[in-house]
Amino acid sequence: MQQTSAADRSRRLSWNTADIRPDQQFAYYREAICQAFMNLTPEPTAAPGFLARVDTLGLGDGAVNRVNFPEHIVRRSAADIAASSRRCYYLNLKLAGRCRIQQAGREISLSSGQVGIFDSGERFALLHDRGPALQVASFWVPAEALDERLPSPPDFAPARVSDDPFVGHLIAETAQVLNASALRASDAENARLFDVLLDLVALSLSRGSREGAAEAASLADATWLALRRAVDRRLREPGLGVAAIAATMRISERYVHKLFERAGTTFASYVIDRRLDGAARDLKDPTMFGRAIGDIAFDWGFSDLSHFTRRFRHRFNCTPGDWRRGSTTLVRKSQ
Incomplete structure (x- = not known):
């Protein structure tokens, strides 16, 4: 054959x-x-x-x-x-x-x-x-x-x-990500993530200690990938904190902070930026034009409208209302 x-x-x-x-x-x-x-x-x-x-x-x-x-x-x-x-x-x-x-x-x-x-x-x-x-x-x-x-x-x-009590959830998460994204990713990205998956499997089959495994660069890469996915899935939860994510990931809060620091950001900044990006998309979505700005902000985990407006202005150099009005104007012109 x-x-x-x-x-x-x-x-x-x-x-x-x-x-x-x-x-x-x-x-x-x-x-x-x-x-x-x-x-x-x-x-x-x-x-x-x-x-x-x-x-x-x-x-x-x-x-x-x-x-x-x-x-x-x-x-x-x-x-x-x-x-x-x-x-x-x-x-x-x-x-x-x-x-x-x-x-x-x-x-x-x-x-x-x-x-x-x-x-x-x-x-x-x-x-x-x-x-x-x-x-x-x-x-x-x-x-x-x-x-x-x-x-x-x-x-x-x-x-x-x-x-595996330490890397098993990372192996499953990495395999799921690779399977789901393989058609969209580049050959180089697929090859790199496949290497990460094999590194994790090898660690599971031969790891001598949890401490040594935690220091492996490939393990840190896979943990960071799984960490971002865990946070993204819960972005809309008000009061989302490091403790909840660390418990979900079965890693320490200190290690969560270390991974965000390694990526040049903080947990709080990452959450705020991702929530603002989500709210900005909704504000430009024609199907959402009938929803109040405050409702969209609350949907994305913000509990204070003035805080949301302040952070939005700092991120996008305009108010949420101006952002939305620019979109509605474009929609009207295209009609």
Whole structure:
């Protein structure tokens, strides 16, 4: 079987069985996952037809394969391994349904939001169930890309790395961000974030101490990314403070301040600026012209209108009313 080459992985490829006759859909799916991943042996289901979609997108030397499918079983046999020219790891972010991974006498299960890793160099079985519609983002990791990050040759059974008590939530967050943003980001940005993800996985598999891990530059980058996302999700909460965010992130308040300082700002400044940006967008939104300025300010977490007006003027060199009037004037002129 012709497998996808390293050059092919640098671009996007897609397979969709909806375009194939029902009696040929499963065979087409089998061909697709063998090209996107490596030689695999999926087992056909009793139901007629097999609606599935496979998309692969290059991430530096690796790739992310997004797969939507119904319940079924996938195996990697000794013959599949012998026919493969390269070894890799599969780092799977489960998006919908459940998957049980059986390898080397061990079984782990992945539910939505969890991340697990297993080795293409050993036989395995993937039992995809709890459908009917299942989805996974599987990161194709060249073996050497992870091995070189580890202090000794790896010898591990499948592991649910998102369970790591310190970096597990960062692994899951980084995998989710990379999966969600890969199509919009540049090749360089994707490659860099993929490297961060691999650094985190390597830390989880081999970290000696929490203190040493916390000082790793890649860990700090991933924590900063997850920290901003955590703050952005809660921008509209009045009284949002460092303590609440630190508890959500499971890091210390001191480390939160340290990461904002590292980025050249403070927690308070970041929150104010993001809230002002959100309010400014709403003030220019024609669908929001009927809403009072005060209501928009309160929606974005400001509890004092005069404070909002003062900070808005300082940021945009005009009052919220002038900002809005400029937008309404443009709307009227275009009508």
